[in-house]
Amino acid sequence: MCDVATDQWCKYLPKTRGSPAILSQAQDNYEVTVKIAVCIKRVPDTETRIKIGADGKSIDESGVKFILNPFDEYAVEEALRLQEQAGGEVVVVCLGTEASQETIRTALAMGADSGVLLKVPSLPLDHLVVARALAAELEQGSFDIILFGKLAIDDYGQAVGTMVAELLGLPSVSAITRLEVTDNRATAQREVEGALEVVEFSLPAVVTAEKGLNDPRYPALRGIMLAKKKPLQIKDVDLEQGGIEVLELALPSERRAGRIVGEGPDAVPALVDALRNEAKVI
Amino acid sequence: MPHVLAVLEQRGGAVRRVSQEALAAARSLADDLECDVHGLLIGPPNTIPDGLGEYGADKVLTSLDAELELYQASRYGQIAAEQATGGEYTAVVIAASSLGKDLGPRIAARLGCTLASDVTSISGSDGIVVSRPAFSSKAIYRIKITATPCVVSIRPNAFSPLLTSRPGTVEEVSPGDAARPSDARTIAIKTPERATLDVAEASIVVSGGRGLKEPEHFKLVEELAQALGGAVGASRAVVDAGWRPHSEQVGQTGKTVSPNLYIALGISGAIQHLAGMRTAKVIVAVNKDRDAPIFKVADYGIVGDLFEVVPRLTDEIKKAREG
Numbered sequence: 189m190c191d192v193a194t195d196q197w198c199k200y201l202p203k204t205r206g207s208p209a210i211l212s213q214a215q216d217n218y219e220v221t222v223k224i225a226v227c228i229k230r231v232p233d234t235e236t237r238i239k240i241g242a243d244g245k246s247i248d249e250s251g252v253k254f255i256l257n258p259f260d261e262y263a264v265e266e267a268l269r270l271q272e273q274a275g276g277e278v279v280v281v282c283l284g285t286e287a288s289q290e291t292i293r294t295a296l297a298m299g300a301d302s303g304v305l306l307k308v309p310s311l312p313l314d315h316l317v318v319a320r321a322l323a324a325e326l327e328q329g330s331f332d333i334i335l336f337g338k339l340a341i342d343d344y345g346q347a348v349g350t351m352v353a354e355l356l357g358l359p360s361v362s363a364i365t366r367l368e369v370t371d372n373r374a375t376a377q378r379e380v381e382g383a384l385e386v387v388e389f390s391l392p393a394v395v396t397a398e399k400g401l402n403d404p405r406y407p408a409l410r411g412i413m414l415a416k417k418k419p420l421q422i423k424d425v426d427l428e429q430g431g432i433e434v435l436e437l438a439l440p441s442e443r444r445a446g447r448i449v450g451e452g453p454d455a456v457p458a459l460v461d462a463l464r465n466e467a468k469v470i
Numbered sequence: 471m472p473h474v475l476a477v478l479e480q481r482g483g484a485v486r487r488v489s490q491e492a493l494a495a496a497r498s499l500a501d502d503l504e505c506d507v508h509g510l511l512i513g514p515p516n517t518i519p520d521g522l523g524e525y526g527a528d529k530v531l532t533s534l535d536a537e538l539e540l541y542q543a544s545r546y547g548q549i550a551a552e553q554a555t556g557g558e559y560t561a562v563v564i565a566a567s568s569l570g571k572d573l574g575p576r577i578a579a580r581l582g583c584t585l586a587s588d589v590t591s592i593s594g595s596d597g598i599v600v601s602r603p604a605f606s607s608k609a610i611y612r613i614k615i616t617a618t619p620c621v622v623s624i625r626p627n628a629f630s631p632l633l634t635s636r637p638g639t640v641e642e643v644s645p646g647d648a649a650r651p652s653d654a655r656t657i658a659i660k661t662p663e664r665a666t667l668d669v670a671e672a673s674i675v676v677s678g679g680r681g682l683k684e685p686e687h688f689k690l691v692e693e694l695a696q697a698l699g700g701a702v703g704a705s706r707a708v709v710d711a712g713w714r715p716h717s718e719q720v721g722q723t724g725k726t727v728s729p730n731l732y733i734a735l736g737i738s739g740a741i742q743h744l745a746g747m748r749t750a751k752v753i754v755a756v757n758k759d760r761d762a763p764i765f766k767v768a769d770y771g772i773v774g775d776l777f778e779v780v781p782r783l784t785d786e787i788k789k790a791r792e793g
Contacts, residue, residue: 431584
């Protein structure tokens with residue numbers, strides 16, 4: 189859900205984070221528009237059966253369908269809703285391999301204006317390495333708000349968005365289910381165990397999207413056609429060495445084959461007995 | 471000798487169970503490394519630091535201030551990072567709770583170090599090696615930390631709190647600088663009138679799926695969960711249909727859970743759902759379809775109409791608990 193009370197919030201916000209060129213331009217003619225960035229990732233579809241690759245350290249990607257990370261869809265949708273009310277532009281930033289162009293096009297088909305692919309030969313598992321590469325790019329953009337999905341459903345780190353905020357020195361709220369922006373102030377809600385936290389912050393800022401923030405739109409045919417012509421810039425990026433080494437990627441041990449205790453309600457006493465005396469969990 | 475710093479979480483001044491679990495993980499790492507565990511407790515002045523020695527802390531550092539009652543990301547990050555800077559610690563351990571998943575990356579970014587998140591096992595006998603599930607537990611990475619310090623977050627329910635007798639000596643440390651105007655500020659924590667157990671942290675989870683047919687029928691799930699003292703979970707199908715809040719969703723785009731007991735009612739067992747609960751210790755399934763994939767991972771199954779089976783199960787559980 190998003191609720192922008194005034195048009196063009198942060199239009200005249202001092203652009204402290206931009207490059208000097210953008211800064212002076214902004215001060216000279218006041219033609220600053222709202223700039224929104226969304227960081228996305230290409231991930232295996234949720235229905236994927238994971239097979240381990242020949243190196244024993246990564247997945248076998250053959251036959252795997254890749255999608256735009258579902259949590260990033262909420263981020264893209266929220267960015268588009270902010271843009272619908274405040275104007276400006278939405279830039280999609282993706283660190284990934286060549287194939288991620290397709291993922292960026294999906295976000296462009298939803299309605300984002302342009303894309304940047306930070307191209308790498310393979311994706312590192314070290315979140316800080318990813319965050320530093322993204323932060324270096326985002327620092328140049330003078331963005332009012334930067335959105336991420338709360339986590340990528342492949343490596344499940346839930347770290348990169350928050351790390352980027354820290355590296356850029358921006359306020360941030362992670363895993364939000366509600367966002368309201370008024371002028372250059374914002375309020376977000378995040379779900380914590382059994383409760384809701386309400387957080388206030390000023391823009392520019394970073395937020396990461398939790399399921400429930402909105403219902404992402406499906407790209408319409410027209411959007412898909414338009415997306416093909418939208419600008420997509422590809423930049424080769426050198427990543428630094430991280431602080432981890434993957435020793436192994438393995439499938440979890442198969443669960444022991446269980447048993448059908450019985451059929452219908454008459455089987456209940458046997459189940460309760462098994463849970464109590466065999467499994468000892470109740 | 472560098473030690474292990476366990477960043478502990480409180481709510482209303484009381485240390486949460488996930489932090490007792492994080493202390494157990496920290497203790498196990500410290501035992502391998504032959505060093506101490508220092509707990510760092512950030513919270514309001516009424517926070518109770520006593521008794522943490524029993525959970526494995528050699529020393530408890532308290533950073534208390536009235537402004538630290540709620541989770542203030544920036545100040546908490548500053549306090550923890552400041553404590554961990556300077557080479558006194560080789561690892562920072564924190565629970566992978568909502569707070570830990572936000573604070574862990576902040577500490578790592580401030581220290582400029584690596585973060586291993588949602589870890590289910592940790593060893594220090596040959597460098598620091600951790601296991602962490604990925605692809606929502608469809609696969610597990612074994613990772614060696616090659617640069618220290620590092621931050622490690624611990625998945626809830628992966629470690630059991632210890633009962634030991636370490637000193638747990640309490641020592642006050644600085645509550646850091648006051649908040650800056652540019653910081654994000656948590657202004658409130660809203661707790662629902664009826665407190666609910668979080669599905670990711672509960673030791674018993676009862677989940678319902680499309681087999682319940684109508685949202686009102688979730689009452690059956692709630693009653694069984696209540697009888698067991700467990701949390702309510704839901705499949706993606708019923709969350710997407712708007713029957714249940716997404717905070718209850720178990721699966722790859724919801725929560726990954728590792729309870730002692732997971733009961734799936736009217737859930738067929740899509741891959742993305744199985745991914746979210748397959749690390750449960752014991753799985754029970756009730757489904758009318760004998761061929762449902764959920765039975766392939768269930769330890770105990772009942773084939774039958776859940777509208778007949780579940781009320782009976784709730785009754786029997788109540789009787790068993792009373793008896």
